[in-house]
Amino acid sequence: MDIKKQEQKFKDKLHNSIDVASRTISKNGVEVCFVYLKSITDNLVFSQSIFEPISNFEGELTFDVVKQIVKSNDVSDAKEQQVVEKILKGGVAVFLSNSEQYLIIDIQKYNTRAPSEPPTSPVIMGPREGFTEDLKTNMTLIRRHFYGEELVFEEMLIGEMTKTQVVIAYLDGVASKDIVKEIKKKLKKVKIDGVVDSYYLISLLSNRPNSILKQVGNSEKPDIVASKMLEGRIALIVDNSPIVLTIPFMFLEDLQSSNDYYTNYVYASLLRIVRLIGLFFAxxxxxxxxxxxxFHHNILPIKYLITIADSTQQIPFTPFVEILFINLLFQILYEVSLRLPSYLGLATSVVGALILGDTGVKAGLISPPSVIVVAIAKIALYTVPEQASQITILQLVFMILGASLGILGLLGGIIYVIAYANSVENFGTPYLAPFSPFILSDNKDALLKVPLQDMTTRPKSFENNDEERINDD
Amino acid sequence: MKKVWDYLIKTPMLLVFIAISVIFAFPALGASAELDRYAVITAIGVDKGETEGNFDVSLLMFVPIAEQTFTENYKVVSAEGRTLTEAINLVGLHVGRKVGLSHVKTIVVNEEIIHEDIVNILDFLGKCRNVASSSKLITTNATAKDFLTSVEKLDTDSAIKVSELVNYNRDYVYAYDSTIELFFKRMFGPTQTALVPYLKLGEPENEGVAAAAATDAATSGQGGAEGQSQPPPKEILNDGDAYLFKDGRAVVLLDSKQVEDINMVCGVYKEGSIEIENFSDGEYNEAKLSFEIFDNVVRNRIVYQNGRPIFCIDLTLVLNLAEAVNKDYTVKENVEFKNLSDAMIQAIEKRVREKFANAIGIMRENKADIANYYTIMYNSDRANFMKFLESLENADDYLNEMVFKMSLKVTSK
Amino acid sequence: MTIKDKSLTAWQVGIMLFIILFSNKILVLPSLLYEGAKLEAYFVPIILFVLEFGLIYLFYRMKRAFPTQSFAEILQKYFGKVVMKVILFLIMLFFIFKAILLYNVTYLFFKTLIYQDSSNILFLFCFIPVITHLGIMGLRVMGRTMQIFFPLIVGVTVFCIVIGLLGIKDLPLLFQSSIGDIALTSIKHIAGFGDSLLLFLIIDKITIKRGQWKVIFSLSGISMFLVISITAVFLFTYTYTSFLHPFALFEIMCYVKEYGGVGRIDMISMLLIVILTYFQLAIYLKMFMLSFLEVFGKINEIISAISFNLFFILAISYVVLNLGKAILYGENFLPYFAILPFVVVPVLCFIALVLLKREKKK
Known part of the structure; x- marks a missing residue:
């Protein structure tokens, strides 16, 4: 092999980027070339485990000898067309002038975030670890929940340019093979230039990508993903994303919280009912x-009527415009609070509270009942934070329906939304299971929760291979 | 553009939603609240109009104020019309809003009208779907307008509402409710009798109050000039009187004592008291005793003798001596207020029988079966009762031909 | 197989039947029944539900005899294509006329109570899109949606009846009307019944496992019991003034509202009526679509839905604008249509069963 030519070939393929490193040494008449990316490899490991053993070797260097003397357990052969891909994944390519083979040693290292509690899923009691952007770390976090033989990780590369690693994780003998097959089929059909985050895959995996309804589950916590896998779901871990996807998904999953499993079951049931009420009110x-x-002032009892009538006198806006205006203010505040640096957050809170809560009412621009209604709706929205985007859209839709058609329109809208949700099925799983179709056994952990010892079967709402959680054999 | 159109065709509900938004939501942006278009009425008063055959309708209207004072502000507006509908529509014209009757709780009718036209008035209000058939019906000695003016002040200034006053009457004074619904129910029923509360208006408490009230007194819809001082609102006096109606017409005014007597016989009204005067025994000397009624259980038995019903009323009273006003005031030691002596029981029995006789007397005199004995007898032994009615010259006179007996048991609490 | 093509379970059929048996019976009917049969008017739904139960039993026999065939196929096999098309055309008209009657009553109810200033167009915009969507999405989606609302419907109905019982105070004169009055009233108001006919249209779209028939019978029995209870509670609450109160379920809550001192408790019954109306109209539309497709050939089901809507809107505009004619229509015209579910279809089914038995003997 012409070492110089091959070295240049690989460097050209890597566009001679500034982080491309290459080194050629000559040892007993044999040239050995190392090509790697400085930015994603561990330089110390390279020096101590790869370069030193080879440069200090006194005998005749052959490919097999090199393979033996490098101090690494992640050593593999590669074909020429695979070398660049492996270098890009943090490997060091080693090739000799007296061999046509290529050796790849994986010494990938880059700075990653340590697992910490995810901001979207805080718990009072229970594990606080969360996924990070590193695929291996995430796989480790899941692996630590399953020391049995059933856990399977299968890898796919998605994205023409990013070639993002996507790992399909499931429990063999529990998850349905048909669903795994279907997922792989869908992923193979994906034609996209890059997958920057797991969210990119959601619409690609959904049966109805244009629907506002969420059709793929997600979580930032390994304990949640592990418990979903125990039920028979399949997890998708995407490199560079702290959010792991779970399939199949049902609406019920967002009503549940990990807190529910680390607290008294009666309290957990109560909380779920509160979430549903909060969602409905939102x-x-x-x-x-x-x-x-x-439309319906005559429905209100006289005392409420008097309060509302007195409060809304002299307000310059019509009721619909007033609610839209307050809603817009709340939404602006929310957006601002997401994007502002934390040291300005206090100022925003003060401005928001003063403008909305106090000055606006005193100035007679908005009425107190309207502020209360919108404020409660906005807060109630976060009883089910995973559905926040859907609920916000529906909130606006129902405001328009209420203003246009009154109570009949609202009820018609509710029936329509539920009917629409009932028509959504992903991977053979009804969206509103186990409420509709009603599956009695699954309702043990639906709106109400029973004690753990009574949950002996896996959900029947979606396909899985093993209905009993504990097998007596 | 084509892609957008194709997408819309595939999701027709989106097209529908857009159509709803365009047709209804855009106009809704400019639509004011219904409260700004409707006048909220909480009471209706009906008087005879100045012109013969006309009605003068007064409406107690809630007026919102743009302040968080947690007070309720009312105003009386009235108009005269040939019919009630015309009068109500005129009121709407005067206040510049549609009249919303869905919060009406009280209907006041002047005494003059109840002898003739009350059925027509109630028929109109009953057909008016917005007016709840559970609205309280009352009559008054003064004009309904004056009554509502007094109510306006009462409702605005205090937490006591006239509807609560009437509710109290219902629970603690009258044997029967007085609502449009019950009025019609009894009118279409076999007895065709009803009791309607009678609330009087008295003179104002003092001139100072009257002067202050004059500034926010009623504005008449018929050319009441601005700044002209109105008569001060009068005090509402609730003595527990009631008008007895027979076949939709007022027959006689019963005072509170007579109403009490009827209540006792019916057994519906469980509270109240029995007073005995000039009672003397070992402990008391010409004393006035007041016994509190804790329970009043009435059981009816009907026995036919020679085709004539004998209506036996078994009355059980549970009493407690609440007060004793002795002629010679002395503080008694060891007075056991709970025990009723034999003499007391005898005196109570005598008093109860008097009340019973009064009640039956009222019913017989006016041929008004307030206690609904007709239904009780019909349901207990239909064949015999129909035979009895057929044997009478005038079937309406059955009360006079029946025999009433009462057995009384008095126990102490 | 898409979700649309999947069949209904016994529970879903039972719930559908439960809901449709309420149709046209809990608002205006009790008040109308009083005029003929006085306080014994609750016997009328008892008698007519006995007939209705017979129809459900007949369906049970037909399903067992013809497990996979549709009603159209059965009619065509034994009576010919012409008879099949005529019968299904009449069934189509039966359901759309019931829908018009139901919509008319509901419109009057809401218009008088809470939508005083609104026009008919608003109501049509409320109902038509939702029921069309439900109809087009298929029976399975409809069944599942009803399954979600079912506990609410049952709970609220039972609540209304229990609360209504609190409003019964004095016992009125009992048994004032004769058997003849009751019979005549039953015949006059028979048009409100016969909705179980829908079962025949979906006979091939149901999968009923062994032992699940009792679910259908139980749910229909409970529904009938609740309707009879509502009628009885209404009559005993209002007694002699029942004819003055046209909206039974709402009125019994209204009555107690004041005496119980509980706020606007009658709103609960109003919400129940809205939800029931949406589902009942959706069922009528779906049945119309199913029979339309059989009569006019298997054209696009969207066309059948559009036909329903066009005919419905035209008829509603005519009926709503002419209330006198609407009342005449309900009392003089519709009762003749009741011959279809109570005479024609049972006779045809009976003949088909007899002929099938003979075929099997051969």
């Missing part, structure tokens, strides 16, 4: 308030 509350004001 979606329908502002719309119902507008409908009552525009």
């Amino acid at each position: 979606v329908v509350g502002p719309g119902a308030y507008i409908a009552l004001q525009l």
Whole structure:
């Protein structure tokens, strides 16, 4: 092999980037070339485990000898067309002038975040680890929950340019092979230039990509993903993303929280009911308030009527415009609070509270009941934070329905949304299972939760291979 | 553009939603609240109009104020019309809003009208789907307008509402409710009788109050000039009187004592007291005793003798001596208020029988079966009762032909 | 197989039947029944539900005899294509007329109570898109959606009846009407019944496992019991003034509202009526679509939905604008249509069963 030519060939393929490193040494008449990327490899390991043993070797260097003397356990052969890909994944390519083979030693190293509690899923009691952007770390976090033989990791590369590693994780004998096959089929069909985050895959895996309904589950916590895998779901771990996807997905999953499993079951049931009520109020509350004001003042008992009538006198806006205005203010505050640096956050809170809560009401621009209704709806939205985007859209839709058609429109909207949700099935799993179709055994961990010892079967809402959690054999 | 159109065709509900937004939501942006278009009415008053055959309708209207004072502000507006509908529409014109009757809780009718036209008034209000059939019906000695003016002040200034006053009557004074619904129910029923509360208006408490009230008194819809001082609102006096209606017409005004007597016989009204005067025994000397009623259980038995029903009322009273006003005031030691002596029981029995006789007397005199004995007898022994009615010259006179007996048991709490 | 093509389970059929048996019976009907049969008017739904139960039993026999065939196929096999098309055309009209009656009553209810200033167009915009969507999405989606609302419907209905019982105070004059009055009233108001006919249209779209028939019978029995209870509670609450109160389920809550001192408790019954109306109209539309497709050939089901909507809107515009004619239509015209579910279809089914038995003997 012409070492110089091959070295240049690989460097050209890597566009002679500034982080491309190459070194050629000559030892007993044999030239050995190392090509790697400085930015994603461990330089110390390279020096001590690869370069030193080879440069200090006194005998005749052959490919097999080199393979033996490098101090690394992640050593593999590669074909010429695979070399660049391996270098890009943090490997060192070693090739000799007296051999046509290529050796790849994986010494990938880059700075990653340590697993920490994810901001979107805090718990009062229970594990606080969260996934990070590193695929290996995430795989480790899942592996630590399964010391049995059933855990399977299968890898795929998605994205023409990014070639992102996507790992399909499932429990053999529990997860449905048909679903695994279907996932792989869908992933293979994906034609995209790059996958920057796991969210990119969601619409690609959904049956109805244009639907606002969430069709693929996600989580930032290994304990949640592990428990979902124990139920028979399949996890998708995407490199560079701390969010692991789970398939199949049902709406019920977002009503549950990991806190529910680390606390008393009666309390957990109560919390789930509160979440559902909060969700309902968040979606329908502002719309119902507008409908009552525009169409149905005679429904309100006289005491409420008096309070609302007195509060809304002299307000320059019509009820619909007022609610839209307050809603917009809240949304602006929310967006600002997400993007502002934390040291400005306090100022935003003060401005928001003063403007909305106090000055606006005193100035007679907005009425207190409207502020209360919208504020409660916005807060209630976060009882189910995973559905926040869907609920926000539905909130606006129901405001329009309430203003246009009154209570009939709101109820029609509710029926339509539920019917629409019922028509969504992903990977053979009804979206609203186990409520509809009603599956009695799955309702043990649906709206109400039973003690753990009574949950002896896996969910029947989706396909899995083993219905019993504990087998007596 | 084509892709957008194809997408819309594939999701027709999106097209529908856009259509709803365009047709309804855009106009809704400019639509004011219904409260700005409707006048919220909480009470209706009906008087005879100045012109013969006309009605003068007064409406107690809630007026919102742009302050968080947690007070309720009311105003009386009235208008005269040939029919009630016309009058109500005129009121709407005067206030510049549609009249919303869905919060009406009280209907006040002047005494003059109840002898003739109350059925027509109630028929209109009953057909008006917005007016709840559970609205309280009351009559008054003064004009309904004056009554509502007094109510306006009461409702605005205090936490006591006239509807609560009437509710209290229902629970603690009258044997029967007085609502449009019950009025019609009894009118279409076999007895065709009803009791309607009678609330009087008295003179104002003092001139100072009257003067202050004059500034926010009623504005008449018929050319009441601005700045003209109105008569001060009068005090509402609730003595527990009631008008007895027979076949939709007012027959006689019963005072509170008579109403009490009827309540006892019906057994519906469980509270109240029995007073005995000039009671003397070992402990008391010409004393006035007041016994609190804790329970009043009435059981009816009907026995037919020679085709004539004998209506036996078994009355059980659970009493407690609440107060004793002795002629010679002395503080008694070891007075056991809980025990009723034999003499007391005898006196109570005598008093109860008097009340019973009064009640039956009222019913017989006016041929008004307030206690609904007709239904009780019909359901207990239909064949015999129909035979009895057929044997009478005038079937309406059955009360006079029946025999009433009462057995009384008095126990102490 | 898409979700649309999948069959209904016994529970879903039972729930559908439960909901449709409420149709046209809990608002205006009790008040109308009083006029003829006085306080014994609750016997009318008892009698007519006995007939209805017979229809459900007949369906049970037909399903067992013809497990996979559709009603159209059965009719065509034994009576010919013409008879099949005529019968299904009449069934199509039966369901759309029931839908018009139901919509009319609901419109009057809401218009008088809470939508005083709104026009008919608003109501049409509320109902038509949702029921069309439900109809087009298929029976399975419809069944599942009803399954979600089912506990709410049952709970609220039972609650309304229990609360209504609190409003019964004095016992009125009992048994004032005769058997003849009751019978005549039953015949006059028979048009409100016969909705179980829908079972025949979906006979091939149901999968009922062994032992699940009792679910259908139980749910229909419970529904009938609740309707009879609502009628009885209404009559005993309002007694002699029942004819003055056209909206039974709402009125019994209204009555207690004041005496119980509980706020706007009648709103609960209003919400129940809305939800029931949406589902009932959706079922009527779906049945219309199914029979339309059989009569006019298997054209696009969207066309069948559009046909329903066009006919519905035209008829509603005519009926709503002419209330006098609407009342005449309900009392004089619709009762004749009741011959279809109670006479024609049972006779045809009976003949088909007899002929099948003979075929099997051969």
